[in-house]
Amino acid sequence: ISPLLSILYIHRRMYREAAVKKEEYQVLEELGRGRFGTVFRCFHRTSNKFYAAKLIEKRRLLNEDRRCIEMEAKAMSFLSPHPNILQIMDAFEDADSCSIVLELCQPHTLLDRIAAQGPLTEPHAASLLKQLLEAVAHCHAQGLAHRDIKPENILFDEGNKLKLSDFGSAEWLGEGSSMSGVVGTPYYVAPEVIMGREYDEKVDVWSSGVILYAMLAGFPPFYGESAPEIFESVLRANLRFPSLIFSSVSAPAKDLLRKMISRDPSNRISAHQALRQSSFH
Ligand code: AMP
Numbered sequence: 001i002s003p004l005l006s007i008l009y010i011h012r013r014m015y016r017e018a019a020v021k022k023e024e025y026q027v028l029e030e031l032g033r034g035r036f037g038t039v040f041r042c043f044h045r046t047s048n049k050f051y052a053a054k055l056i057e058k059r060r061l062l063n064e065d066r067r068c069i070e071m072e073a074k075a076m077s078f079l080s081p082h083p084n085i086l087q088i089m090d091a092f093e094d095a096d097s098c099s100i101v102l103e104l105c106q107p108h109t110l111l112d113r114i115a116a117q118g119p120l121t122e123p124h125a126a127s128l129l130k131q132l133l134e135a136v137a138h139c140h141a142q143g144l145a146h147r148d149i150k151p152e153n154i155l156f157d158e159g160n161k162l163k164l165s166d167f168g169s170a171e172w173l174g175e176g177s178s179m180s181g182v183v184g185t186p187y188y189v190a191p192e193v194i195m196g197r198e199y200d201e202k203v204d205v206w207s208s209g210v211i212l213y214a215m216l217a218g219f220p221p222f223y224g225e226s227a228p229e230i231f232e233s234v235l236r237a238n239l240r241f242p243s244l245i246f247s248s249v250s251a252p253a254k255d256l257l258r259k260m261i262s263r264d265p266s267n268r269i270s271a272h273q274a275l276r277q278s279s280f281h
Contacts, residue, residue: 018092022099025053031107035168036065041104051089054100058093068168073100075144075167084135086155086165105163110211111151118218119245122253122280125215128154130278131162132208137271139164140201143173149207150188151214173201186230187220192265194231202265205274209260216253217245221261237263252280 028041028050037056044051056069076088090101110128114120120128132154139146148169155163171179179199190206192199213221221240222233239261241254256277262268269277 015094018094018099021090021092022094025051025099025101027053027055034166036061036069037098039102042101044101050104052102052104054102056098056100058095058097069098069100071170072166072168075170076102079139079142079144079167082135082138084131084162084164085138086163102165103157103163105155105157105165108156109152110154110156110162110215114151114214114218120215122216122249125212126253126278126280128162128215129208129212130275132164132211133271133275133278135162135164136204136208137275139170140173140204140271144170145173145179145201146170146204147179148185148188149204149211150185151211152185154211186227186234187214187223189231189234190265191235191237191263194235199265202268202270205260205268205271206265208271208274209257212253212260213239213257216249217242237261250280252277256280 024045026043026045028043031039031041031052033039034054037054039052039054042051042053043049061069073088073091076086079085080087086105087103088100089103090099092099108116132149136146136149144167146164146167146169148166149164153164153166155165157163173179188207188210190199190203193203210220210222222230222237224230224233239258241249241257246254256274259269259277260274
């Protein structure tokens with residue numbers, strides 16, 4: 001058969017399989033909305049288990065969006081199983097939509113937790129940081145950088161275990177080569193990314209350090225009224241520990257923050273080294 005016909009054949013078979021798979025899931029209530037799709041709780045009839053299904057309408061997707069969705073599914077399957085990385089259970093696609101089935105988490109992210117509780121206690125922050133760094137060190141050891149680590153992308157399963165999610169901006173680490181391109185979210189993005197320089201997986205260590213600061217303080221270390229103001233503050237990288245909040249934070253926790261939120265990536269510790277220092281409380 002001609003290449004075109006074989007593509008049509010593959011698609012037809014894939015779409016038929018998708019129709020069968022779709023039938024296996026009963027879609028329940030909405031859990032949240034993301035950049036590309038809506039996440040629903042769903043019931044898998046064959047296993048009698050509940051999952052989360054991300055449903056993405058293909059109509060409005062740009063090529064860059066497709067790349068993110070493909071990367072998300074690819075990276076999650078490549079990294080699974082890991083206790084602190086959100087597990088992908090299934091993925092299927094028909095002519096109109098894609099569905100990604102994920103392990104089910106609580107609908108509240110780390111951002112909601114910090115917003116509701118304010119600063120977390122140091123032992124609580126240390127326990128969450130350790131789980132986050134386990135996930136980040138695993139990504140780096142497998143040759144992937146996440147590139148968009150932020151509290152909104154940190155979920156918790158029913159047993160309260162931390163799960164790193166949203167691998168749409170992830171990138172493979174080349175042999176000795178660096179990445180470029182501005183990705184990430186203003187409060188958490190590393191200075192070398194804003195400067196438009198080439199960078200490596202240490203950008204994830206910076207973001208994880210900013211998250212540790214936000215967990216201990218209840219607010220991020222670099223802020224401003226607008227994205228450009230936040231970027232300026234990140235570029236200055238003037239890390240302060242206001243005594244009102246930080247007088248009760250231990251010296252090893254502050255030491256770890258300085259090592260993770262180091263402006264120069266060559267002086268910044270690796271995720272693996274940070275993990276070894278993460279039991280600071
Ligand atoms: P996302 O498209 O990945 O940004 O997800 C949008 C929102 O859906 C998140 O902020 C969560 O509130 C919710 N959500 C995403 N994945 C899950 C999941 N596996 N379990 C429960 N809720 C989820």
